[in-house]
Amino acid sequence: MDKQKTIKNGAQVLIDCLEREGVEYIFGYSGGAALPIFDALYDSKIKLIMTRHEQGASHMADGYARATGKPGVVLVTSGPGATNTITGIMTAQMDSVPMIVLTGQTITKLLGTDAFQEADVFGLSMAIVKHNYLVKRTTDIPRVVKEAFHITNTGRPGPVLIDLPKDITSAPFTGDINEDMRLPGYKALAKADAASIEAMAALINASQRPVILAGHGALVSRASKEVKELAFKLNAPVTNTLLGKGAFPESHESSLGMLGMHGTAYANKAMLSCDLIIGIGCRWDDRINGNPKKFCPDAKKIHIDIDPAEIGKIVGPDAYAIGDAKLILQELIKKINPIDREGWMQEIKAFKKSFPLSYSHSENGKLTAQQVIDAAYKATNGKAIVTTDVGQHQMWAAQFFKTDEPDSWISSGGAGTMGFGFPAAIGAQLGKPEETVIAIVGDGGFQMTSAELSTAVINKLPVKILLIDNKYLGLVRQWQEIFLSNRYSGVDMEGNPDFVLLAQAYGMKGFNIKHSGELKQVMAEALAYTGPCLIHAEVIKEDNVYPMVPAGQSLDMMMLEPPKVKMEMPEGST
Amino acid sequence: MEKYIALKFANTPGSVIRIALVLERRGYSIKALQTENFEENEYSQMMLTVTGEPEKFEQVLKQLSKLVDVINAREFFKEKAQIKGYEKAIPVAANMV
Numbered sequence: 001m002d003k004q005k006t007i008k009n010g011a012q013v014l015i016d017c018l019e020r021e022g023v024e025y026i027f028g029y030s031g032g033a034a035l036p037i038f039d040a041l042y043d044s045k046i047k048l049i050m051t052r053h054e055q056g057a058s059h060m061a062d063g064y065a066r067a068t069g070k071p072g073v074v075l076v077t078s079g080p081g082a083t084n085t086i087t088g089i090m091t092a093q094m095d096s097v098p099m100i101v102l103t104g105q106t107i108t109k110l111l112g113t114d115a116f117q118e119a120d121v122f123g124l125s126m127a128i129v130k131h132n133y134l135v136k137r138t139t140d141i142p143r144v145v146k147e148a149f150h151i152t153n154t155g156r157p158g159p160v161l162i163d164l165p166k167d168i169t170s171a172p173f174t175g176d177i178n179e180d181m182r183l184p185g186y187k188a189l190a191k192a193d194a195a196s197i198e199a200m201a202a203l204i205n206a207s208q209r210p211v212i213l214a215g216h217g218a219l220v221s222r223a224s225k226e227v228k229e230l231a232f233k234l235n236a237p238v239t240n241t242l243l244g245k246g247a248f249p250e251s252h253e254s255s256l257g258m259l260g261m262h263g264t265a266y267a268n269k270a271m272l273s274c275d276l277i278i279g280i281g282c283r284w285d286d287r288i289n290g291n292p293k294k295f296c297p298d299a300k301k302i303h304i305d306i307d308p309a310e311i312g313k314i315v316g317p318d319a320y321a322i323g324d325a326k327l328i329l330q331e332l333i334k335k336i337n338p339i340d341r342e343g344w345m346q347e348i349k350a351f352k353k354s355f356p357l358s359y360s361h362s363e364n365g366k367l368t369a370q371q372v373i374d375a376a377y378k379a380t381n382g383k384a385i386v387t388t389d390v391g392q393h394q395m396w397a398a399q400f401f402k403t404d405e406p407d408s409w410i411s412s413g414g415a416g417t418m419g420f421g422f423p424a425a426i427g428a429q430l431g432k433p434e435e436t437v438i439a440i441v442g443d444g445g446f447q448m449t450s451a452e453l454s455t456a457v458i459n460k461l462p463v464k465i466l467l468i469d470n471k472y473l474g475l476v477r478q479w480q481e482i483f484l485s486n487r488y489s490g491v492d493m494e495g496n497p498d499f500v501l502l503a504q505a506y507g508m509k510g511f512n513i514k515h516s517g518e519l520k521q522v523m524a525e526a527l528a529y530t531g532p533c534l535i536h537a538e539v540i541k542e543d544n545v546y547p548m549v550p551a552g553q554s555l556d557m558m559m560l561e562p563p564k565v566k567m568e569m570p571e572g573s574t
Numbered sequence: 575m576e577k578y579i580a581l582k583f584a585n586t587p588g589s590v591i592r593i594a595l596v597l598e599r600r601g602y603s604i605k606a607l608q609t610e611n612f613e614e615n616e617y618s619q620m621m622l623t624v625t626g627e628p629e630k631f632e633q634v635l636k637q638l639s640k641l642v643d644v645i646n647a648r649e650f651f652k653e654k655a656q657i658k659g660y661e662k663a664i665p666v667a668a669n670m671v
């Protein structure tokens with residue numbers, strides 16, 4: 001037997017390991033230091049989705065992961081190839097998304113010599129990953145890959161980067177492909193202790209006016225069934241964070257929709273009137289609490305989270321449990337006594353009636369963004385996976401495209417990454433080929449990753465790009481209007497291309513909507529189109545997202561309409 | 575205010591940088607640092623003297639514990655260090671969850 005033929009190199013073993021982990025797609029962009037890996041991929045059943053920019057690859061992997069719950073895999077080369085993924089890795093880290101990023105690296109002998117396309121990617125990425133590796137022995141590859149997949153999608157998920165020098169992936173592999181993981185410091189708690197469950201149940205059973213606050217963690221732990229059970233058993237309303245959309249059906253009468261800075265008025269009113277907040281997999285961030293010192297001081301707080309470091313980070317809870325939300329809720333529900341809370345639910349109904357979420361139509365048949373998003377919602381009956389960028393369109397989509405099912409809202413929450421929505425939609429469509437995937441994007445963000453039009457067309461992915469074009473960076477402009485006396489600085493998107501022509505240049509179908517009279521028909525036609533398409537909706541230039549809680553202020557400072565007096569620039573965050 | 579942290583962690587490349595990043599991000603400065611390897615260099619023990627906002631100290635400990643390499647991160651009370659075997663009483667690897 002010819003022994004030469006049976007020895008694989010590091011890259012081939014790497015691909016074997018990825019296959020073993022069930023990887024279907026790799027989102028990547030090639031380059032010198034990654035040559036051995038791309039060569040090994042040539043013989044693999046894993047499909048390479050070649051992108052047009054590494055940032056696109058990382059967002060695609062992210063969208064794939066959020067739509068399927070499986071880690072997305074990125075493969076890029078060293079130096080600029082790797083640094084171009086940094087935004088995408090940070091986006092995944094902020095939103096707890098499982099992702100494996102494989103980066104080529106210069107040969108080990110040249111590390112630290114400023115070699116061609118050398119960057120200290122291990123060091124650069126350290127602050128924005130759950131964990132990372134620089135592999136210095138070919139024999140370590142199987143163990144590192146096994147550990148990376150374990151770390152990325154257990155506990156609180158997050159990206160793991162593996163930096164792979166070219167000599168390490170080229171060298172013959174002589175180790176054990178089944179080598180065990182060595183993670184003595186890694187703890188992923190699942191079950192909470194009985195005492196925490198008792199403490200939470202006692203608070204709940206004593207509460208007359210509870211509100212459930214469902215965050216992304218409720219979705220990550222696949223606890224939407226348990227959230228519903230808890231809500232119905234308690235007879236309590238459910239609000240959700242931006243990333244918690246889908247943890248509880250937003251079209252249900254018990255849903256308050258999203259809370260916080262641009263949340264519904266009735267959600268924020270409920271937060272101010274409740275006596276107990278049951279936070280499930282949420283991190284009480286500044287978009288939700290406004291100001292943690294003033295956040296619902298009269299309400300008790302329960303916090304359920306798998307990450308011990310989240311407990312007490314921003315809001316000090318009165319009771320908490322650390323572990324998997326699904327398992328914790330299953331235990332908790334057993335301890336809940338049925339209490340009549342009809343009075344509280346009537347109050348919630350009254351809030352909804354007095355402060356409804358609505359929008360006004362503009363005159364002369366000009367389009368508003370809200371109207372366009374609402375039309376897309378109605379045309380699909382809400383049955384679609386929606387991805388977004390960040391900004392006004394994102395907030396309007398969160399408000400008016402109600403999410404009823406898990407894994408159908410994919411948005412850059414913590415990071416607020418422009419250019420995320422469209423590539424994320426490509427990844428989501430690959431993961432869920434049967435679903436309608438709509439990327440609701442703004443004219444600013446879309447241009448950051450629009451080169452991926454090629455990727456959608458080449459792979460025949462029928463994503464629908466709903467481009468809300470107001471020719472401004474709208475949310476920043478809104479701040480400048482309200483707080484800075486209309487001194488518009490760095491927000492005008494003058495020189496936007498003809499987006500329909502742009503789509504056509506890449507071989508993609510384009511639709512234009514300018515007037516409300518044609519909205520319904522064009523939207524229906526575009527969404528029914530079998531291939532990928534871009535729907536360019538030209539909306540009024542200056543419109544603001546309300547309700548709005550100025551950054552750093554408490555929820556009772558919520559504005560429902562434009563302020564009549566000049567507002568001071570808020571001190572809190574951005 | 576000066577605080578002391580006792581850390582045990584898997585001695586992997588970069589683990590010290592990860593620890594330093596957690597402190598830096600929360601405004602903590604390292605005044606003194608001492609490390610020692612044990613179990614054939616597979617593990618390290620670190621004693622840190624740090625200063626920073628006292629209200630962030632618990633978060634610092636939690637974020638240190640969260641690092642994949644870190645086996646445990648505890649506040650260390652200097653006065654107890656006089657007691658023989660105190661350092662060894664901090665649990666290591668296998669029996670730590």
